[in-house]
Amino acid sequence: MSSLSGLPRRIIKETEKLLQDPVPGISAVPHEDNARYFNVIIQGPDSSPYEGGTFKLELFLPDDYPMAPPKVRFLTKIFHPNIDRLGRICLDILKDKWSPALQIRTVLLSIQALLSAPNPDDPLNNEAADLWKKDERRAIETAREYIRLYASE
Amino acid sequence: MINKYKLILTLDAMGNSWSNRNATSNQNVPNGTLGPRPPQNAAQRNEINPRMLFYNSEFAWNFGENVFEGLSPYNSNALDIPPPSVVHERTVRNVVRLSKSSLQLVPSTLPKCYVLQFHFDTLVDCGILTYFLAKEFQDDHLLSFSSQCCSQPSIQYFRAGLGQTYRQGEAEALNFSKVAKESLVYRETDEYPVIVEIKCNLSNTGQAGTLGTELSSRSENSTNEEIEGYYIYLSLDKEQISSGTFPLRVIKQKIIVHGVIYELEEIYGIDSGNTATAQGCVSSTCYSEDGTNCAICLSQPRDTALLPCRHMCLCSECAQRLRFQSNSCPICRQSVQSFLQVKGLQSHKNN
Ligand SMILES: [Zn+2]
């Protein structure tokens, strides 16, 4: 892996740990040509609206990582009050609540947790958030429909 | 000698701004994403000896020798201020170490009566006294205590030596049929359940004799400042009252160096070994995942604590970077006023 040269020790360590000791339901593999770019797959958590879904994400570590947060985006379409049509995620630790003590692992765990607990009170996708507040059952049905269309293997 | 016991001295110069900061920064702290924050007690911070307002530095101490160096505080609001240089601060030689886990009330020979007992190491001859339910009085250079329930305690003398045991005199035993156990639980008032006073500078107390000459000849050769008095304030835990044993918890600690009184604060994360946690010295809960390595680079040993939150979570290199790029602690997000670099940690660990 020649792309590892010049990479901060921290990123190498995190990558090694992610590969050797992956988080259940999450895989994160660095791109062959760019060790700062990860292909991520998150399985929809059990007994959540997203159960059974397989969601692809991209994660990029900017130059000033870990002082700056990683950039993460859903590639798979998802109906979720905190994830918009472009796959952008409304998560405080990816913005102002980022801390360099957090890691790729903790970020992905937080995203997994966001799938288990959608928060319509802090919406990024207004359509999903409104439906979630008005008619949660229909919202969850819509989320399942999206999984059938976009997030099934 | 294994060094598990390191402490920062927090100085009064920061007292007021600390409590103000605590008030504002609490709102920014998220609910536990990053692990627990060390206890911050603004009320306790405020009762600070005004004499110490003249000092604007941090320094820390360490059993047996001194290894600490402080960075001068920087102003995080003024971005164009050059980074602080490493300023060598005063160092203090700690000469007495208590085993925190051994602090307890044990039955005396009389029924329902209990005395204080603990194990300790001391590098100098010292004298120890115990006060029950006492109030503290601060003079310019002195701390004195007056007990509400007991007469003035008598002092016990100890030679320099390791692995010693202090056991309070039977005559001073606390009678639980006269004093309620509940009164030994600290209630954030000016009355402390138990105070241990350790006089480390016996040559000044008229108790000179042979003990004193030995001490003063040692002091002349030493460039370090040695502590004159060490004070440990203790409380019973509420949960322990119904049980038959009475371990004591440290509420605060003070020392006197050159007639100046300092309150001691613990650094969190200096040693993530279980031993240290058991001794009540540091909390290692935030650090379990990556052992003793820096939270930012995950590779260098951590040797820099952040003040005022006292999280020891960075290596000095990453601390330098953090100064330019962020002003909050990676562990608790409290804003950072200054950095405290602790030298010589590794050599101790290897010993
Ligand atoms: Zn580091």
Ligand SMILES: [Zn+2]
């Ligand atoms: Zn902190």
